Amino acid sequence: MNCMSIDLSNLRQKFREREYKLTPQRQIILQVFVDNRDKHLSAEDVHNIVRQQSNDIGLATVYRTLELLSDLDILQKMDFGDGRSRYEINETSTPHHHHHLICLACGKVIEFEGDLLEDLETVISRNSNFTIVDHQVKFYGYCQECRDKSED
Incomplete structure (x- = not known):
C-alpha cells in the first residue's frame, strides 16, 4: 500500500x-x-x-x-x-484503501487491508445506474484478546 x-x-x-x-x-x-x-x-x-x-x-x-x-x-x-x-x-x-474491524467488547479498531468490494461496486453501479465514488465498510465482532479472555 x-x-x-x-x-x-x-x-x-x-x-x-x-x-x-x-x-x-x-x-x-x-x-x-x-x-x-x-x-x-x-x-x-x-x-x-x-x-x-x-x-x-x-x-x-x-x-x-x-x-x-x-x-x-x-x-x-x-x-x-x-x-x-x-x-x-x-x-x-x-480511495478504498481499508476497511475497519470493530471489537464490540473493548472497542479496538483494526484496519483490514485490501478491497474485496470492487466487483460488488461495479454490479451495484451498473444495476442501479448510480455512480459510486467511495464506500466504507465496518465489521463488528470480537478481537483475539477479548475472545481469549472470555474462554478463561
Whole structure:
C-alpha cells in the first residue's frame, strides 16, 4: 500500500488554498495524526496526547480543530457506533484503501487491508445506474484478546 507522504508542508498548502491559517495549535493537533498514522483517534485521545506534551490546548479547541480538519478533508471522520467520532488522516491518493474491524467488547479498531468490494461496486453501479465514488465498510465482532479472555 502506498503510505502516502502526508507531511506538514502539504498540509500547510491545503490550509493556504482554503484561506485558513495553520495556527500553532492546529499544527500540534495535526502532528498527533502524522505521528499516530495507524490509529483512529477521538477528540479525547488527541487531547490526552497533546496534554502529555505539556501543551495548553483545551478540549474545546481540539473539537473545533478536528471539525475544521474534517471539513477541509485533511482528516476523515468516522463513526464506529459507540457515540464517539474518531478521526484519521485522509489518504486521498488511495480511495478504498481499508476497511475497519470493530471489537464490540473493548472497542479496538483494526484496519483490514485490501478491497474485496470492487466487483460488488461495479454490479451495484451498473444495476442501479448510480455512480459510486467511495464506500466504507465496518465489521463488528470480537478481537483475539477479548475472545481469549472470555474462554478463561
